Amino acid sequence: MADPRGFLKVPRKKAAERPAAERVHDWRELTVDPTAEALTAQASRCMDCGIPFCHRGCPLGNVIPEFNDLVYRGHLDEAAEVLLSTNNFPEFTGRVCPAPCEASCVLELEGAAVTIKDIERRIAQHVLASPLAPLPPLRESGKRVAVIGSGPAGLAAAQELRRAGHAVTVFERDDRVGGLLRYGIPDFKMEKGLIDRRVEQLQAEGVVFRTGVAGEDAPLQDFDATVLAVGARVARPLAVAGANLAGVHYAMDYLTEQNRRVAGDTLPPGIDAKGKRVVVIGGGDTGADCVGTAIRQGASEVLQWELMPKPPLHRAPENPWPEWPLVLRTGSSHDEGCERTWAIQTVALAPRADDASRVGSIEAVRVELAGGRIVPASGAPATFPCDLVLLAMGFTSAEPGALLEKLGLGLDARGRVAVNPETMATEVPGVFSAGDASRGASLVVWAIADGRKAAASVDAYLAARTRVRSVG
Numbered sequence: 272m273a274d275p276r277g278f279l280k281v282p283r284k285k286a287a288e289r290p291a292a293e294r295v296h297d298w299r300e301l302t303v304d305p306t307a308e309a310l311t312a313q314a315s316r317c318m319d320c321g322i323p324f325c326h327r328g329c330p331l332g333n334v335i336p337e338f339n340d341l342v343y344r345g346h347l348d349e350a351a352e353v354l355l356s357t358n359n360f361p362e363f364t365g366r367v368c369p370a371p372c373e374a375s376c377v378l379e380l381e382g383a384a385v386t387i388k389d390i391e392r393r394i395a396q397h398v399l400a401s402p403l404a405p406l407p408p409l410r411e412s413g414k415r416v417a418v419i420g421s422g423p424a425g426l427a428a429a430q431e432l433r434r435a436g437h438a439v440t441v442f443e444r445d446d447r448v449g450g451l452l453r454y455g456i457p458d459f460k461m462e463k464g465l466i467d468r469r470v471e472q473l474q475a476e477g478v479v480f481r482t483g484v485a486g487e488d489a490p491l492q493d494f495d496a497t498v499l500a501v502g503a504r505v506a507r508p509l510a511v512a513g514a515n516l517a518g519v520h521y522a523m524d525y526l527t528e529q530n531r532r533v534a535g536d537t538l539p540p541g542i543d544a545k546g547k548r549v550v551v552i553g554g555g556d557t558g559a560d561c562v563g564t565a566i567r568q569g570a571s572e573v574l575q576w577e578l579m580p581k582p583p584l585h586r587a588p589e590n591p592w593p594e595w596p597l598v599l600r601t602g603s604s605h606d607e608g609c610e611r612t613w614a615i616q617t618v619a620l621a622p623r624a625d626d627a628s629r630v631g632s633i634e635a636v637r638v639e640l641a642g643g644r645i646v647p648a649s650g651a652p653a654t655f656p657c658d659l660v661l662l663a664m665g666f667t668s669a670e671p672g673a674l675l676e677k678l679g680l681g682l683d684a685r686g687r688v689a690v691n692p693e694t695m696a697t698e699v700p701g702v703f704s705a706g707d708a709s710r711g712a713s714l715v716v717w718a719i720a721d722g723r724k725a726a727a728s729v730d731a732y733l734a735a736r737t738r739v740r741s742v743g
């Protein structure tokens with residue numbers, strides 16, 4: 272146990288962020304690493320609970336009390352060993368994870384969970400301070416595995432499978448590796464050099480990356496097993512009049528373009544919020560990332576709208592600890608100059624008076640939750656002038672099409688690749704799926720967890736086939 276009285280002496284203190292007025296002028300990460308002393312003090316707060324609910328709350332099963340104690344004692348090499356035993360990419364989760372572990376920490380009962388995410392990030396910074404040593408397998412299995420998609424699920428599966436001795440090729444449709452980590456999440460939340468460092472490690476371990484190659488064009492017949500980690504990229508559309516006007520864009524088109532610019536790509540003029548009145552439709556993570564991006568581009572006004580009513584500030588009685596708290600979340604982007612409205616529904620978009628092809632205003636009504644359904648509230652529709660509308664209303668499914676047809680797979684009623692949740696195996700022998708593709712749009716931490724689980728199942732599947740053949 273770190274310090275038996277630590278939680279009584281030291282208040283919870285999260286890592287600071289660079290001041291909003293400064294950070295909106297650049298694309299660099301906004302979190303400021305705490306000093307070593309401050310972090311040690313935070314680690315001292317862990318009570319090493321008999322039943323560590325944090326461990327249960329983490330989708331990866333991170334061994335949290337152990338690494339808290341090691342960080343407190345300054346044993347960062349050992350802490351890294353513990354953390355990397357369950358999480359391939361703590362530098363990703365240490366930045367973008369919403370930290371379900373903290374929500375279920377016993378100290379959260381007092382509203383003062385251990386700052387586990389900051390501690391994880393500290394360990395990851397320690398790991399990154401040296402070159403990432405490759406861990407190639409000790410022996411080759413002679414088996415080949417194709418991983419389709421290079422988001423966190425594909426990368427985790429590829430690393431685990433390669434370390435188990437299989438020859439792994441990752442086929443990625445995009446020009447760069449990383450999935451939504453690369454082209455969805457903005458640099459101010461996670462800088463992309465972190466992905467490049469991991470890719471270099473995977474390559475040094477022997478993973479082959481083939482970017483610009485869609486899974487449907489890959490020679491999958493040459494592989495002994497396939498992991499489908501293609502994400503859930505079909506965005507929920509806005510089904511109202513005027514939705515096809517110029518100036519109305521899906522969030523991913525907008526964010527991808529900006530992430531490419533930050534990466535140094537030279538692009539033709541595209542979706543730019545500079546000087547514009549922006550309405551972001553959708554109150555989640557994707558919407559918040561659009562808000563922060565529009566502010567950095569120099570939008571004159573940014574509104575963010577959410578259909579659901581404003582969540583409570585504190586847990587409702589029917590949402591007790593250690594459940595994930597359904598409470599109001601304020602992200603860093605919201606502190607940068609955005610006006611948020613809840614319980615509002617877009618009913619139409621209208622063109623500008625001087626250009627019938629471009630959006631000029633947006634009409635909306637107030638709504639309320641009644642009997643579990645969203646219904647119109649009293650009051651007339653209101654009209655808001657705007658120049659740019661960004662659609663961030665979530666993702667409905669994995670992409671249907673050529674790849675699934677080639678593999679003989681369909682999507683379930685919720686738009687996911689159906690898998691056995693214990694093994695991530697699809698109904699087609701030798702084909703497994705992981706991450707958003709089979710879970711539905713979710714989180715980086717779940718994608719890594721699924722990728723690891725799929726890799727373990729592929730390994731067992733290949734071993735079983737070898738055994739059967741050698742018996743025969």
Ligand SMILES: Cc1cc2nc3c(=O)[nH]c(=O)nc-3n(C[C@H](O)[C@H](O)[C@H](O)COP(=O)(O)OP(=O)(O)OC[C@H]3O[C@@H](n4cnc5c(N)ncnc54)[C@H](O)[C@@H]3O)c2cc1C
Pocket residue numbers: 367368369419420421422423424425442443444445449450451452455456460484485486487500501502503526556557560670674705706707708712713714715716718
């Ligand atoms: C804007 C945004 C912000 C987010 N912010 C957060 C956050 O802060 N924290 C968090 O935990 N989660 C966040 N998420 C969710 C998180 O990014 C995803 O849950 C996670 O990336 C899913 O990982 P994945 O590997 O399953 O899929 P993806 O990351 O979507 O990767 C799938 C990959 O498959 C490739 N692909 C697709 N089809 C094919 C094909 N036919 N052939 C070859 N390749 C193909 C794609 O190009 C992509 O590279 C965010 C999502 C978005 C959109």
Ligand code: SF4
Pocket residue numbers: 316317318319320323324325326335336339375376377378385387
């Ligand atoms: S639940 Fe919180 S206090 Fe208890 S072991 Fe986990 S991090 Fe430490």
